[in-house]
Amino acid sequence: MRKIFNIKDFRLCQRGVCNSNMDGRDIVVVMPTGGGKSLTYQLPAVLTPGVTLVISPLISLISDQIMHLQDAGVEAVKLTGSTPKGEQDSINARLGSMANTSGRGSSNGGKDIKLLYCTPEKIAKSKRFVSLLQKLSDADRLARIVIDEAHCVSQLGHDFRPDYQKLHVLRQLFPNVPIMALSATCPPLVLQDLLKVLRLKATVPGEDADRTGTVYFTAPLYRPNLHYQVLPKASEGTKVYAQMVAWILREHADDSGIVYCLSKKDTEKVAAELATRGKIRTGVYHADRSDREKDKLHRDWHRGDVKVVCATIAFGLGIDKGDVRFVIHHSISKSLDGFYQESGRAGRDGKDSDCVLFYRAQDASTLSSMTMGDKDGGVKLNAMLEFAQNLTECRKIQFANYFSHTTNLSMTSWSTSDASARAPCGHCDNCTRTSEAYVDKDVTLEAWQLLRIIEKAQKTGGNVTLAKVAELARSSGKAIGGTARKGKGKHGGAKEQVTVDLDAVCGGKVNLKKEEIEILPGDRIGMAVVSSE
Numbered sequence: 001m002r003k004i005f006n007i008k009d010f011r012l013c014q015r016g017v018c019n020s021n022m023d024g025r026d027i028v029v030v031m032p033t034g035g036g037k038s039l040t041y042q043l044p045a046v047l048t049p050g051v052t053l054v055i056s057p058l059i060s061l062i063s064d065q066i067m068h069l070q071d072a073g074v075e076a077v078k079l080t081g082s083t084p085k086g087e088q089d090s091i092n093a094r095l096g097s098m099a100n101t102s103g104r105g106s107s108n109g110g111k112d113i114k115l116l117y118c119t120p121e122k123i124a125k126s127k128r129f130v131s132l133l134q135k136l137s138d139a140d141r142l143a144r145i146v147i148d149e150a151h152c153v154s155q156l157g158h159d160f161r162p163d164y165q166k167l168h169v170l171r172q173l174f175p176n177v178p179i180m181a182l183s184a185t186c187p188p189l190v191l192q193d194l195l196k197v198l199r200l201k202a203t204v205p206g207e208d209a210d211r212t213g214t215v216y217f218t219a220p221l222y223r224p225n226l227h228y229q230v231l232p233k234a235s236e237g238t239k240v241y242a243q244m245v246a247w248i249l250r251e252h253a254d255d256s257g258i259v260y261c262l263s264k265k266d267t268e269k270v271a272a273e274l275a276t277r278g279k280i281r282t283g284v285y286h287a288d289r290s291d292r293e294k295d296k297l298h299r300d301w302h303r304g305d306v307k308v309v310c311a312t313i314a315f316g317l318g319i320d321k322g323d324v325r326f327v328i329h330h331s332i333s334k335s336l337d338g339f340y341q342e343s344g345r346a347g348r349d350g351k352d353s354d355c356v357l358f359y360r361a362q363d364a365s366t367l368s369s370m371t372m373g374d375k376d377g378g379v380k381l382n383a384m385l386e387f388a389q390n391l392t393e394c395r396k397i398q399f400a401n402y403f404s405h406t407t408n409l410s411m412t413s414w415s416t417s418d419a420s421a422r423a424p425c426g427h428c429d430n431c432t433r434t435s436e437a438y439v440d441k442d443v444t445l446e447a448w449q450l451l452r453i454i455e456k457a458q459k460t461g462g463n464v465t466l467a468k469v470a471e472l473a474r475s476s477g478k479a480i481g482g483t484a485r486k487g488k489g490k491h492g493g494a495k496e497q498v499t500v501d502l503d504a505v506c507g508g509k510v511n512l513k514k515e516e517i518e519i520l521p522g523d524r525i526g527m528a529v530v531s532s533e
């Protein structure tokens with residue numbers, strides 16, 4: 001480790017993961033971005049005979065790893081769709097010669113390939129490649145298979161890739177080759193799915209749990225240099241741009257940052273507004289940009305010619321810029337996993353950085369219609385909304401609760417944590433907010449009213465937008481939507497009588513003029529923390 005990788009000591013759970021690798025176990029490792037996952041398979045790869053196959057989603061990520069490994073004198077190669085034919089032939093020949101020299105010896109004077117990187121597409125599409133791997137495996141020369149960004153196998157995750165799901169064939173093809181899955185974000189449902197899709201080994205009943213099955217390592221996902229805050233977002237677009245420009249110029253006028261937006265259109269608009277209003281040098285990244293444009297943006301950003309990249313979530317894997325001082329979310333993400341991953345692109349160099357979410361309730365309805373068809377879309381979005389609306393609990397603890405795994409999964413678990421893992425961070429918005437900044441308010445009555453209005457509209461076949469419901473509810477007591485009177489109900493509960501005129505909203509088909517809402521003692525259906533910000 002010291003000689004080749006110039007690393008003095010292990011950190012987090014690296015030692016344990018290396019040992020489990022040397023022991024030939026199936027492994028799942030969930031470690032934060034920049035935590036040092038690569039060493040945990042690269043070191044065992046140089047220490048064991050045979051080749052370690054690494055499956056990674058992006059050619060740029062692969063090229064970066066190969067460059068570092070070759071600089072360190074490690075025999076590392078890549079086979080991807082863009083590898084030139086001549087190079088492919090030479091690598092195939094080297095692998096073929098390794099397959100013909102079974103056992104522990106070296107096939108060509110110590111120049112065995114130690115690490116072979118490929119994309120999942122290569123496994124899914126190249127029969128020739130798979131048959132070469134089978135020859136290596138039959139000759140006992142395929143040391144292990146490493147799957148980077150392994151959460152991409154699960155449809156329940158935020159970054160599902162169909163080609164990753166096809167990796168289920170690996171266990172079938174290579175039943176005796178250990179599989180290692182790496183990720184920086186893997187909430188419980190995704191982990192469960194990942195174990196199933198990749199068919200990782202379960203503990204054998206009756207046998208020592210420490211000796212069989214998959215070993216699962218987690219390190220605390222908390223990164224102390226990231227300062228999280230949720231800021232109230234103006235309801236009008238133009239005010240949002242002004243807010244964002246003011247924040248960037250005040251906090252990070254000369255720094256590099258990313259602004260994540262919901263749509264391609266938003267990225268263009270936000271970039272233009274930041275540039276005109278704040279003279280901020282912006283760039284745009286989304287799926288419709290050509291490869292040439294994307295490459296140029298990466299280069300300009302690295303050089304500092306572009307300071308702020310306004311992007312959709314397409315801008316993600318493969319960002320290797322350490323000094324990203326802030327990540328702003330112009331809108332909430334579809335899930336908390338996505339938000340954690342995206343905001344985590346700040347401060348990879350370990351220096352203080354800001355992660356800011358601009359939140360307003362309207363965005364929740366936009367997102368909920370976008371995620372309606374997704375598997376568990378609602379559940380995932382709700383976790384994101386809870387995070388955005390929570391004004392009291394430390395952000396670190398919210399993440400820890402969300403990502404903590406209940407391991408009734410048949411795995412041996414090792415987690416690197418210390419006594420402070422569950423202590424508040426002390427520096428996020430909620431830790432630093434004074435208690436005078438908010439009030440606890442019982443909003444049972446309001447919540448009840450909203451539900452009744454929606455229920456009525458639904459029953460009468462009406463279609464009310466969120467904004468309309470809000471208008472109807474707010475207009476209680478005024479002339480437009482209806483009237484409200486407070487009194488005692490027949491059960492002794494507080495009674496609110498609301499007259500709601502839904503005719504205008506539901507095309508005149510609604511036969512609803514009066515609605516009675518009675519709140520009984522003990523009926524508590526809504527609580528809100530209302531910020532005075």
Ligand SMILES: Nc1ncnc2c1ncn2[C@@H]1O[C@H](COP(=O)(O)OP(=O)(O)OP(=O)(O)O)[C@@H](O)[C@H]1O
Nearest residue numbers: 007008009010011032033034035036037038039184
């Ligand atoms: N034990 C260690 N001591 C010091 N530096 C280390 C150690 N382990 C890894 N590093 C360094 O930390 C940096 C991040 O490591 P690495 O790229 O493996 O992170 P990662 O977990 O793969 O992150 P990502 O999820 O972003 O890919 C690298 O520069 C690596 O050399």
